[in-house]
Amino acid sequence: MESPANYCRYLRGKNAYGTLEGGDKPFLNFDPASSTYWCLLTMGPVGPDSQPAHITTCGNEKRKCYTVPKVDKEG
Amino acid sequence: MANPNKKKVVLPVAPDKEAHGPVKHLYSKKIKLPYGVPGHGLTEKEREVAIDEPPPMPINEKLSVVGKRTKRADALYKVTGAAKYTADIQLPGMLYGKFLRSPHPHARIKSLDLSAAKRYPGVHAVHVLDMEPGGSVQLDGGHDASAETYNIDKLPLLRYVGQPIAAVAAESQNIADEAVKLIKIEYETLPFVLELDKARQKNAPVVFEEKIEEEISEGDVGVTAADKQQGNLRGPTTSSFLGGARGDVDKGFAEAEFILEKEFRTQVQTHCCLETHGVVADWQPDMLTVYSSTQNTAGVRDDLAELFDLPKSKVRVITEYxxxxxxxxxxxxxxxxxxxxxxxxxxxxVKLMLNREEEHLVAGNRPNSHQILKMGFRKDGKISAIDLTSYGTAGVxxxxxVGRVAQDLYECPNFRMAxxxxxxxxxxxxxxxxxxxxxxxxxxxQMIDEAAERLGMDPVKYRDIIDNHEVRKLERMKGAEAFGWKNKKPGSDPGPIKRGFGMAQGHWTRFINLNSSATVRINKDGSVAIMSSVQDIGTGTKTILAQVVAEELGLMAEDITVKIGDTLYPDGPGSGGSVTAGSITPAVRNAAYKAKMDLLGQVAGAWDVEVSDLEMKNGDVYSKSDSSKKMSFGEAVKKMRTNQIVATASRPDDYGGFEIGNGIGYGRLGSVQFAEVLVDTETGFIKVERVVAAHSCGRPLNPMQVESQINGGVIMGVGYALYEDRILDLNTGHMVNANLDQYKLPYAKEIPQIETVIIEHYGAFSSTDASGIGEPANIPTAGAIANAVYNAIGVRLYELPMTPQKVLAALGVS
Structure with a gap:
């Protein structure tokens, strides 16, 4: 199924709730001040376009590295 | 537990409300569960639950295994060295990896030449990370595989010392370490800024040049039009899931009897896990197997499946220890x-484990902070207004x-934060x-402590006025008794060494990860196994799972084999946010209950009795109505029609539904700690002599392990309060204490006497009613020590770590 979230396929995060994976997992942005984010492609806090990975920026289709979430490949 | 600020609670909204809404059941039943604290008005709470939920688990004193001090299931393996951690994994033909990392805090790569490294005997591969979308996982990053020099336009801008650039894989660690030095690289160094205050200045070197046009999604919390970036400054965030500003802060200050406004600073604390970060990755045509030192096996699997475009079933992640x-x-x-x-x-x-220096540089840290906290207090002590502004740096x-504590620990009608x-x-x-x-x-x-002094009130009694959380109130009472709080005479020692006493408290939200499943398997030979991908990160998860299943099946914990930390098994939760015990133990108990019902059904058929007449206890299966019908568990399993009974269950919603939603409950995990310190007014040294830590974590499944986690939390808090501090060379950007010698952690001599008070608190939330303790154990320690230091010397320290230099400066001793 398509991810209901509009976040980039490669955005990941961690807050007190746990890992924020997007895709088939709820991406709860409930405490943004103390949450950390990273890009799966670079495995760092900076995206391929040399800008910070963050929930407020990685749902932005205007960002040149934005990638639409894909179908979950379970099985 | 009442939420004093509940009018402003904001539900965190899942992206798809339908997919993550509460579960409804076709058939349900009503059960009565323990509710409250034994010995302090324990009652029962009726809950409507799914028909296949197990019966209520009684309070601990009525149980045989759960709630009892039980030695760790893996203790012997750990103390004998038989336990295999990721760093211990050795596979046939295994290569060793080593990173080339940036030596500069801000630089552009001008040229990169891999030829010498590639030619070095024993080197099998060199890989460069580039910044093209997808490039990081391409075999050669989109470059010609035979090329020895790289297109520098595709290489990342370097923004901190330690940033990964490339890595080699070689036949030994020594060869890899040498080969990585042969990568020829030229840098154009750029201006940089390391300090929080300087980075905020307008003329500071900028870490991120361009500004991204942001879009805000519906349902996001804390994202406002002001959540923007100017220079190095980003924000402010003005809300959390508990809401944003409330009331009229200016009016609240106008109504205050007195106002306190102070600035506080905390340092960068680097992660110092005893086992460093790392993996052994084994890419085979049919399966990618990764041994990983991780808190979330399923998360690592998901990451790698996504990144390498593999089905999740083709990625196996293992974290045995x-x-x-x-x-x-x-x-x-x-x-x-x-x-x-x-x-x-x-x-x-390929094995790639970080060394200790890399841990300090790149494995993450607790950001520093500069907090400006202003609070208004009424004559009766009630807080009339809170205004918090904070700045902190998480580097790049x-x-x-600085969390949600100012927002919600105490009742206050007027609040805002930035x-x-x-x-x-x-x-x-x-x-x-x-x-x-x-x-x-x-x-x-520290502000609350200062307010209590201003009001002429005892700090414990003052908190009873401003904090109506029933469990924390009990923790304050029990903790104070254990500490001997009322008999303490501070700071009056005649010599230069002054003794002081202080206390502080905190809270932690009860988070649940619903993606928590487990299988319980009863074998015909009498063995029982639990399987889940949930990992034991050293907290004792294996042991509590064994206890829960043993309790359900009437066995002993050592009768249960626990096979976890492997994604071949059902998904377990990641272990963070203190979610593990509360998430996975209900799933495990429910799976055990299903398996038990299956077994009892078969025994009942053999005996021609009702299943409801059968009980499993003390290693036996027996009829409650006919004492002649009794056999051992070992005999009972021989009546199984199949060689195995297998049952799998997942974590259901909280009984009664989540108080806030999406796995988040409001029932706060209280923590209250009392500290006794000695401060040498001539040398400035602080010694924490004793800490009494009073905590709640729902049902304590294994008090010995709860104590162990509290001990760890207090020790970590002592390190944060007094010693730990990342020191960066302002000329080079290098961390000068990237080791465990000069980066000081508490060792045996610095660890205080720690006494724990565990409040057994039932909330009727699940079939085990357990919660975690990892986070709450660490939250109040530094605050309690700081208040004790003030109590000892009469001068307050507003900056961590509280080093001898800072103590002497505060005392005016040059």
Missing amino acids: MGGGFGSKFGAGHFGVMATILSRKTGRP ALGAG QYDVFTHAGPGAAFRAPGNVQGIFALE
């Missing part, structure tokens, strides 16, 4: 991805806030045991 994570070991990590790339390139397993990353991130050219921050809250408590609890 794990040496600590504290929030830093989530995701595959750059080392995990690199090891996988190198394994795919070479066709051989975000997330340097939490800013500040970028610097330093290693990225990461989640760290109660992210933000530890920093926030250091400030808030």
Whole structure:
């Protein structure tokens, strides 16, 4: 199924709730001040376009590295 | 538990409300569960639950295994060295990886030549990380595989010392270490900024040049039009899931009898897990197998499946033993991805473990903070207004806030906050045991202490006025008794060494990860196994799972085999946010109950009795109505029609539904700690003599392990309060104490006497009613020590760590 979230396929995060994976997992942005984010492609806090990975920026289709979430490949 | 600020609670909205809404059941039943604290008005709470939920678990004193002090299931393996951690994994043909890392805090790569490294005997592969979308996982990053020099336009801008650039895989660690030095690289160094205050200045070197046009999604919390970036300053964040500003703060201050306004500073604390970060990746045609030191096996699997476009079933992640994570070991990590790339390139397993220096530089840290906290107090002590502004740096990353404690620990009708991130050219921050809250408590609890003094009130009694949380009130009472609080005479020693006493408290939200499943298998030979991908990060998860299943089946904990930390098994939760016990133990108990019902059904058929007439206890299966019908568990399983009974269950919603939603409950995990310190007014040295830690974590499943986690939390808090501090050379950007010698952690001589008070608190939330203790144990310690130091010397320290130099400066001793 398509991810209901509009976040980039490669955005990941961690807050007190746990890992924020997007895709088939709820991406709860409930405490943004103390949450950390990273890009799966670079495995760092900076995206391929040399800008910070963050929930407020990685749902932005205007960002040149934005990638639409894909179908979950379970099985 | 009542939420004093509940009018402003905001539900965190899942992206798809339908997919993540509460579960409804076709058939349900009503059960009555223990509710409250034994000995303090324990009652029962009726809940409507799914028909297949197990019967209520009685309070601990009525149980045989759960709630009893039980030695760790893996203790023998750990103390004998038989336990295999990721670093111990040796596979045939395995190669060893080593990173080339940036030596500069801000630089552009001018040229890169791999030829010498590639030619070095024993080197099998070299891989360069580039910044093209998808490039990081391409075999050669989109470059000509035979090329020895790289297109520098595709290489990343370097923004901190330690940033990964490339890595080699070689036949030994020594060869890899040597080969990586042969990578020829030229840099154009650029201006950089390391300090929080300087990075906020307008003329500071900028970490991120361009500004991204942001879009705000519906349902996001804390994102406002002001959540923007100017220079290195980003934010402010003005809300959390508990809401944003409330009331009229200015009016609240106008109504105050007195106002306190103070500035507090906390340092960068680097992650120092005893086991460093790392993996062994083995890329084979049919399966990618990764041994990983991780807090979330399923998360690493998901990351690698996504990144390498593999089905999840083709990625197996194993964490049999794990040496600590504290929030830093989530995701595959750059080392995990690199090891996988190198394994795919070479066709051989690749081990890539970070060394201690790399841990300090790149494995994450607790961001520092500069907090300006203003609070108004009425004549009766009630808080009339709170205004918090904070700045913090997570280096090149975000997330340097100071938590939700000022927002919600105490009742206050008028509140606002502005939490800013500040970028610097330093290693990225990461989640760290109660992210933000530890920093926030250091400030808030000193303010409360100061207010109590201003009001002429005892700090414990004052908190009874402003904090109506029933469990914390009990913790204050029991903790004070254990500590001997009322008999303490502070600071009156005639000599230069002054003794002081202080206390502080905190809270932690009860989080649940619903993606928590487990299988219980009863074999015909009488053995019982639990299987889940949930990992034991050193907290004792294996043991509590064994206890829960043993209790259900009437066996002993040592009768149960626990096979966890492997994604071949059902998904378990990641171990962070203190979610593990509360998430996975209900799933395990429910699976055990299903398996038990299956077994009893078969026994009942053999005996021609009703299933409801049968009981399993003390290793026996018996009829409650006919004493002649009794046999051992070993005999009972021989009546199984199949060789195995297998049952799988997942974590259901909280009984009664989640108080806030999406796995988040409001029932706060209280924590109250009391500290006794000695302060040498001539040398400035502080010695923490004793800490009494009073905590609640729902049903304590294994008090011995709860104590162990509290001990760890207090010790970590002592390190944060007095010793730990990342020191960066302002001329080079290098960390000068990137080791465990000059980066001081508490060792035996610095660890105080620790006494724990565990409040057994039932909330009727699940079939085990357990919660975690990892985070709450660490939150109040530094605040309690700071208040004790003030109590000892009469001068308050507003900055961590409280070093001898700072003590002497505060005392005016040059």
